Amino acid sequence: MVRAGHGEDRSTRERVTRAAVGLFAERGFNGTGIRDIASAAGLTTSTLYHYMTNKDDLLVEVMLGTITPLRDAALKIISEIDDPSVCLATLVEHHVWLHASDTLGTLVSDTELRALPAERRAQMVRLRDEYERSWHVVIHRGVETGVFDTLNPDLTARSLVQMATGVSHWFSAGGELSLTRLCHAYSDLALGLVRASRPGGVPIRRDDLTLPAPTHYLPDRPAT
Amino acid sequence: MVRAGHGEDRSTRERVTRAAVGLFAERGFNGTGIRDIASAAGLTTSTLYHYMTNKDDLLVEVMLGTITPLRDAALKIISEIDDPSVCLATLVEHHVWLHASDTLGTLVSDTELRALPAERRAQMVRLRDEYERSWHVVIHRGVETGVFDTLNPDLTARSLVQMATGVSHWFSAGGELSLTRLCHAYSDLALGLVRASRPGGVPIRRDDLTLPAPTHYLPDRPAT
DNA sequence: GTCTATATGCAGATAGAC
DNA sequence: GTCTATCTGCATATAGAC
Structure with missing residues (x-):
């Protein structure tokens, strides 16, 4: 690029x-x-x-490298998957997968926005907001169809993103937890957070769902 | 001090x-x-x-001012409140209250650890870890007594802290959401996240509980 | 493409008069 | 307690030879 x-x-x-x-x-x-x-x-x-041209460009490059695949995949996911629970879980697992497989890049993208000059920062914030909008869409769909039950949908969406982003602060590839199980655990947490349930009122667990592989919406290759 | x-x-x-x-x-x-x-x-x-003596000390002062009241209150809370749901909700509301009423201080404390020289940083990390331990204690209690149901208790505790910390990134005092309702919303999210339920399997909502006021465990005054 | 040498300015911090 | 003046060193970035 x-x-x-x-x-x-x-x-x-x-x-x-x-x-x-x-x-x-x-x-x-x-x-x-x-x-x-x-x-x-x-x-x-x-x-x-x-x-390189200068230090700022280096930072922008890192940020584009993480935010763009998140935003693009999210738009695909919410347009392809109707069921709110499946859609949310897929969003979570894609987010967690990317954050865990590139902890450094995502950490920098999430914490160094304020280091950019105003114009560039605005551009990055726009991308990030576009991404987060997808989360809001899913939550609202779930609430409207009665599958989710949460007091404040927008606050819920923000909390979910914040929670899933935390992975990059502590996950290390060599640890006891595999990427797959990590994604699994987080999507189960997310379904509890929004109180996803079937018409009878029975809570939905991640195990009840069939999801695309977490790598399915990655740009090209699994980023080593 | x-x-x-x-x-x-x-x-x-x-x-x-x-x-x-x-x-x-x-x-x-x-x-x-x-x-x-x-x-x-x-x-x-x-x-x-x-x-002041130097720039570093200024940062340390800010951090101590936010981390210490969090840690001290958390130790009190987990020692005084037995019921895991009530205990967790209280922990959440105290955390959210402090983060929302001092967004600047908590934001700095959460994001600038890496700016400190090694020794000071280690001291701050120790305090933060002591604080987070309380969250782990509550989650484990809830899981052991069958009130909570989560796949990975430690990951769950981390996620909760991360989620509740996000408040300082976006909350602004003048907004539509009052501090009290904010705390309320977050503790309800937390109870869903851990899938808190009564013996019959009925989910527990924040409204079902009687909690101390979110200000009850503050150090002195409510910080304007 | 890689180097040595350097321009220019701001960083944190202090001296010492008043 | 507050100031003017200044020290020292590192910051980003470039010039220009090889």
């Missing part, structure tokens, strides 16, 4: 991005110096500037 | 703290300069240093 047309070293560019996102996650954008990024990528600062 | 014994101007010191927390919340700790704080408080940088 940002590459130039001629023969640049693509793997070096990726090393720069990875070094940057790691440092941004650890020390924050404003706590990370150009020199830190350069040395983490094994370059001098001058060489670093051959692979 | 940090005041010196002799005749310092206490209101100026408070103006400094308020200016600092506002700027930290808006631009982040590392995005805020000493000069910014000074001019926001109506002082020169030299005068500013008469009221």
Whole structure:
């Protein structure tokens, strides 16, 4: 998306991005110096500037890389899946999968918006709001059809996003919990949160549902 | 807590703290300069240093001011309230009340840990972990007594804290939602999340419970 | 594409007069 | 308690040789 047309070293560019996102996650954008990024990528600062235009663009690139796949998938999900419980669970599992498989990128995207200059920040906020709108849509559908039962649908939607986003603060790939089970646990929590139930009043559990694989709505590959 | 014994101007010191927390919340700790704080408080940088020792201490002060009352109240709550549903709801409402009535301070406390030098950060993390332990205790109690029903109690506790913390990202005092109704809504969400139910299997709603006022466990005064 | 050297400005913090 | 003036060092970013 940002590459130039001629023969640049693509793997070096990726090393720069990875070094940057790691440092941004650890020390924050404003706590990370150009020199830190350069040395983490094994370059001098001058060489670093051959692979990027400036520090801000580096941050924007990281954010677009996480927010865009979230927004695009969410729009697909709410347009393809009618059943509110299935739709919500799918939204949750896609969100959790992406956050757990890219904890650094999502953490930076979620916490460094304020480091951007006003115009860029507004652009990112717009994308994020578009994404969150899908959550509101699902909740309202569920409430209107009587499948969900919650006092304040908008507050509920916000709470769900906030909850599912927390994964990136603590999940580590090597741990005891597999990605699949993690997604499973979170979607079950979400169904309880909205008090999803069948007409008789029986609560709906994640196990009662058949969902697309959490990877089904990913952009291309499962992001290692 | 940090005041010196002799005749310092206490209101100026408070103006400094308020200016600092506002700027930290808006631009982040590392995005805020000493000069910014000074001019926001109506002082020169030299005068500013008469009221503080350094920038780090200012941040620590803000964090202690939010984390300590959370931790202290939580210990009281889990030791005084046996019923898991009532206990959890009380924990939630106290947390939400504090976060909504001091959105700036709690936001800074939650997002700027990484800006502190290692030793101080470790101290703050210890306090925060002590606080979160109370949430784990309540969840485990509820699961053991069969009142709660959740797949992964620790993940559930983390999710609850994360969810309730989100208030400080968006709540504004002038809005349509009163503090009391906000607390009410969140504790009802929490009870759904853990699938709290009576022996017969009937879900427990916040309205079914009698709780202490959300202000009951505050340190002194309701923080304006 | 990669380097050495450097421009320019702001960061946190202090000296010392009043 | 408050000021003017200033120290020291690091920040982002660039110039220009190889």
